[in-house]
Amino acid sequence: MKTMKQALLGATSALVLFTAAPNLAKADELTLCWAAWDPANALVELSKDFTGQSGTTMKFEFVPWPNFADRILNELNSGGKLCDLLIGDSQWLGGSAENGYYVKLNDFFDKEGIKMSDFADAAVNAYATWPKGTPNYWALPAMGDANAWFYRKDWFAKPEIQAEFKQKYGRDLAAPATWDELKQVAEFFNGREIDGKKVYGAAIFTERASEGITMGATGALYPYGFKYENTPGKYDMEGAVNSPDAVAGLEAYKALYKCCTPPGYTDAYMGESLDAFKSGQVAMAMNWFAFFPGLYKDEKVGGDKIGFFVNPKEKVAASTLGGQGISVVANTDNMEGALAYIKWFAQPDVQKKWWSLGGYAVHKAVLTDPSFPESQPFAADFLVAMNQVQDFWQEPSYAILLQAMQKRLHDYVVADKGTAKEALDGLVADWTEVFKDDGKL
């Protein structure tokens, strides 16, 4: 086995050498990898300043969300040299730190005087550290994000609709504050004819392949009282993941899916949610804060036609965490340039411009500015949401854990298999097996 491998290594290494030469990245060029979405375009705009100052050409590799984790983790695992800089999901930190895919930034931060205390604490913990709760930094918090909602303010404001709603539910029609209210509002709008078009209640995440339905359903699970563990760090999931509260939360999510989503939204994630809202099909939609600047600018449904609200609470107030930190890929050929980019990006002025262009800076210079809550109609909501975020497992095995949850949830919510209790019981079993394999149970 071993000798065969060596022989093959020898035989092909000549070929590799011969092709490797043209692959060497130019010293004054950096490739930054991220997801393809609105903030990425804002980052292209922002990075023009960096190019102007340093002369470094920026190249970008943006991958659509449904393929993002798949492709970039594949790239990291295969030891590729595609990305010098990577804005990767918070859940990847564990694996990437343990496998040495990311450069540890502590020394660099110390040398350049970049202080993590300048960034929002929740963001640092979520986007930069591994193991959690220790001052070991593998990324600079780049983009704060959480799942939230937006609605058709103009529809909500119609007097006849307001009157009818009040008559039916005995309260004023407004952005819902609880999941029960959310369901009522969605039901109220669903199937209604507005401006000569049949509309639906809400667009929610149901995507199967990557993370969509998990990110959507946790928006209901967390507020209803779902917990990953009874005691943090003990992996004792029985009675937490499948608690009666969690079951109620999952049932609420399915009820919302069944009653009030537009036809064909069986495999919907960010793009579909935006499409549904922009085409005037839905009264409300969930999506990440990242899209809100673009939505607010939209000529058809933006401006005074759109309103925003934080994920509704039920038993507790909670939002699903999104957002990413920016890391240096250990395999880069341009370490100096990559670090220079991070240094540049961490400056308060750049962070302020980042926010003004549509990126969610989490530098305290931005967030604690007294004018911040008023700077955008969703800025205050963003601060609220970021204070109540919960995140999925960040374990090195997160992908297996996520896949199991995707399957269980999609089977129950979309494919109508079994009950909520059975789905969550099954999830506990799946997860237990994973942690046993990892030697954690």
Added chain:
Amino acid sequence: MPKFRKETQVTSVTDTSSSLLGKAANATPAPIASRIRGISDRSMAWLFITPAIVLLLAINIFPLIWAIYLSFTNFRANRPNAPIEGVGLSNYSRVLNDPNIWQAMQTTAHFVFWTILLQTLIGFSLAYLIDRKFRGHAFWTTVILVPMMLSPAVVGNFWRFLYQPQIGLFNYIVSFITGVPPSSFEMLGSVQLSPWAIIIVDTWMWTPYVMLICLAGLRSIPDYIYEAAEVDRASLWRQFWSITLPMALPFIMLAVLFRGIENFKMFDMVTLLTGGGPGSTTEVASITLKREAFESWRTGRASAFAIILFVAVFGLANIYVKALNKVKQR
């Protein structure tokens, strides 16, 4: 195209090589070559064959052996620093005891069965009709062949658009014909319809393939047999059942073999249409394997599953080829 009628023949997979051996033995060019050049035919033969074999060994066989080795370990490709430990047969037993994997195999079997059935029925009927040799049949045959030459990924992706309940052409056409409102059914999102959504695209794409092979079969039937039947005043119905179908059968079976192998491997079209959803309704074996190997990165277990799949295809194909040869000998 009609000119080929009498020249068409079917030779099966194992058949060709044995007839090759026979031919080589008969022609015996060896003495001439060695007399002239001194270099033996044996080394000459290897000179020609070696490059291809080396490549296949490096890219196909070596990795296969590696995969077999990995299937007995707990190796995970995304944990390069973790020690690799042998786990014996536990990967195999876990794969074979995993209900999800059996579910995926069943989904694959359903998919293979229905696509082959539909493609064979439609493909053979089309071939039969084209063999009526109406004016312009060559042109229309070429038109029909187009879908199978296209990339299943790129074109399959576009079907997702055609299947959109509100804006998709497919739903609209169905609605136009049946009167059912287009947004009332979800081809890709419903548990009942999503397998058929995939079967429809696969049938659209690959019926021409079956048709082409069946056409060759029909054209291989010598005219004199029909002429004899005509003399015997056999009805068209009888001619079809006693001449056309039996004589075209080896070709049909060949088409079924190739389609079966291809659809057993099916990955791209399903990935792009449904990604295995809703839930796991359309999760065929290749998708399960991809998730295990390239998302969960449980490489050892995925390798075990891959080996099981490979043995299954290989075994079934072998059995089938034997059956095919038997039919041909009749």
Added chain:
Amino acid sequence: MSSVNTAHSVVEPSRTSKRIAATIVIAYAVITMIPLVWIVLTSFKSPPDSISYPPKIVFQPTLEGYCNLFTTRTRQTSEYITSLGAPTSTCDEITRSRNMVIAGPSNYWPRFQNSLVIAFGSTFLAVSLGTLAAYGFSRFKVPLAEDLLFFILSTRMMPPIAVAIPIYLMYRELGLSDTALGMILLYTAVNVSLAVWLLKGFIDEIPREYEEAAMIDGYTRMQAFFKVVLPQATTGIAATAIFCLIFAWNEYAFAVLLTSGAAQTAPPFIPTIIGEGGQDWPAVAAGTTIFVVPILVFTILLRKQLLRGITFGAVRK
């Protein structure tokens, strides 16, 4: 087509049966073309037209889909856009009418170039190696020939995902991940099986007396191969090459698993073309149209050899 009527003498189908057959076949052909026609139509629609309900059959054609395919755009305020001066191209003009500016080229063209390099490179290699091996199998007594040939064919039966697992690991060790060379070698290996089978069939049909005569005239075996056999096999080699090319051109599973950017080909890229929300269908349609045109041309060129190619030479005409 004049030969059509003479093919059968006694068993010539009746006029009516021909007419019925023609109607059904043409109907099928038309239905089968609808999705393809729809792709081309969609590529000339504006994004709003492409998602209108009911689907629009008559619409104002625009090049927006093609513009979006080749560019990336960012949304800007109208004040900013008016400050830019006159648009420099049609695409610029179209983009600005949507309150966006062109930020730069998209990755479609580099991906398309990768497709060209990898498809042609692997085809060239596969056909070269395949021709040599096919000649070897056709003209010499090869020990275990039957097993070797079946082995060569069986490599094609493995599910690509199963093959990709060890290849992925091997390429990682060798630094071949996401390189054109890695993809060329892999596609060559997959295509060699097809090439050997097809070409052996073609070379079997060339009488060996030709080479023997040449060798008696003083040619070496190699000279005979290059000067006598190769010219005779040109048609077969060309047909084989096109089949290899089509496989490499259309392949998705290996490409999506083993490449991420530098060597990614068009098939894994096209489904990921998105606009501001979900998929930008006119751009996807434009990308698909450009991508399938070469294959349509090849299909027409190949129609006589098609059967042989798709059955590994098991059916010959």
